[in-house]
Amino acid sequence: MSKTKKILALAAAGVFALSLASCASDSGSTGGGEAAAGGDCNVGVSMPTRSLERWINDGEQLKSLLEEAGCTVDLQYADNKTDQQISQIQNQVAGGSNILVVAAVDGQVLAPVLAEAKKQDATVIAYDRLINGTPDVDYYATFDNYKVGQLQGEFIETQLDLANATGPISIEPFAGSPDDNNAKFFFSGAWDVLLPYVESGVLVVPSGQSPASNDDWASIGIQGWASDKAQSEMDNRLSSFYTGGDKVDVVLSPNDSLAIGIEASLKSAGYAPGADYPLITGQDADKANVKAILDGEQSMTVWKDTRTLGKQVFDMIQEIVAGDEVTVNDTKTYDNGEKVVPSFLLDPEVVVKDDVQTKLIDSGFIKAADVGL
Numbered sequence: 334m335s336k337t338k339k340i341l342a343l344a345a346a347g348v349f350a351l352s353l354a355s356c357a358s359d360s361g362s363t364g365g366g367e368a369a370a371g372g373d374c375n376v377g378v379s380m381p382t383r384s385l386e387r388w389i390n391d392g393e394q395l396k397s398l399l400e401e402a403g404c405t406v407d408l409q410y411a412d413n414k415t416d417q418q419i420s421q422i423q424n425q426v427a428g429g430s431n432i433l434v435v436a437a438v439d440g441q442v443l444a445p446v447l448a449e450a451k452k453q454d455a456t457v458i459a460y461d462r463l464i465n466g467t468p469d470v471d472y473y474a475t476f477d478n479y480k481v482g483q484l485q486g487e488f489i490e491t492q493l494d495l496a497n498a499t500g501p502i503s504i505e506p507f508a509g510s511p512d513d514n515n516a517k518f519f520f521s522g523a524w525d526v527l528l529p530y531v532e533s534g535v536l537v538v539p540s541g542q543s544p545a546s547n548d549d550w551a552s553i554g555i556q557g558w559a560s561d562k563a564q565s566e567m568d569n570r571l572s573s574f575y576t577g578g579d580k581v582d583v584v585l586s587p588n589d590s591l592a593i594g595i596e597a598s599l600k601s602a603g604y605a606p607g608a609d610y611p612l613i614t615g616q617d618a619d620k621a622n623v624k625a626i627l628d629g630e631q632s633m634t635v636w637k638d639t640r641t642l643g644k645q646v647f648d649m650i651q652e653i654v655a656g657d658e659v660t661v662n663d664t665k666t667y668d669n670g671e672k673v674v675p676s677f678l679l680d681p682e683v684v685v686k687d688d689v690q691t692k693l694i695d696s697g698f699i700k701a702a703d704v705g706l
């Protein structure tokens with residue numbers, strides 16, 4: 334941990350211990366701040382998978398912030414398996430977690446386990462992905478998911494000057510996992526920018542995988558956000574629809590794990606960075622993708638500084654433990670079918686080749702050596 338980060342974390346921990354101490358005295362407990370933290374701040378953190386760098390960072394960062402503040406933390410990863418996530422959450426509740434932080438594998442199926450958690454008065458924070466169909470989710474912290482897609486769409490629009498182009502420019506759109514509530518927001522944000530150009534013929538989709546409206550996004554969704562599935566889908570599109578020297582000009586990829594698969598497919602079809610290489614979008618600033626950006630194999634990524642999200646959730650937990658009102662900045666957007674979940678939305682930002690040093694490396698998000706610099 335850098336010196337500055339450590340100081341920030343310690344400062345945050347100090348404030349947290351103070352609020353816990355005041356909470357303990359409010360409730361008549363005789364414990365000190367640290368001891369009270371162990372009792373009152375028992376957090377179960379449930380992350381979807383270790384197979385993607387971002388979730389490892391998310392989990393570890395939140396765990397260390399909370400532990401430095403004296404909380405007990407049980408961090409679990411569900412290998413992208415719904416049943417595993419449900420039983421991990423059940424164990425956390427049985428083990429006394431009074432706060433649950435859940436990044437759902439499948440946002441549709443957690444209602445029963447959260448109902449159990451509520452019987453034990455647990456407070457539930459949906460982390461990054463909304464949990465649907467349940468009144469038992471209290472807060473949601475995420476990056477502005479619609480904006481992620483919008484940044485990808487606008488990037489394509491600006492780079493190709495679509496407003497003044499006549500086309501036809503070929504594009505292949507992809508969407509994220511159909512069970513992830515975020516995926517439809519990412520797609521909608523991008524498609525609201527791009528669909529008018531498809532309708533006017535400036536953009537064409539040779540594979541025909543072109544949702545007529547945002548609601549049809551799942552028809553092009555890649556289950557589990559899997560790189561290998563994105564790769565074989567791109568293989569199919571290229572071999573069936575790009576024959577006789579036709580080239581794809583743009584690939585709308587909602588995130589980095591799909592982009593990696595798409596880039597592998599392009600490579601095996603003979604595409605190489607340079608004038609004829611398509612624009613490809615991404616999201617997350619995973620190291621392999623940042624390296625691809627530096628090598629000209631990916632055009633951009635939408636960076637979500639997961640440290641900020643972890644800190645936001647840490648702040649929410651502080652407020653919950655202290656009995657304070659929890660700070661949110663959106664009470665309209667995220668309707669989960671049972672309620673509009675009070676949310677805190679953070680700002681994502683575009684990273685291109687020229688930003689890698691200033692935004693990602695100088696801020697300590699990744700190390701220069703990890704991307705070959």
Ligand code: BGC
Nearest residue numbers: 385461462513515558588617
């Ligand atoms: C997250 C993305 C991530 C994707 C795959 C989404 O819910 O918001 O950051 O790339 O899941 O794990």
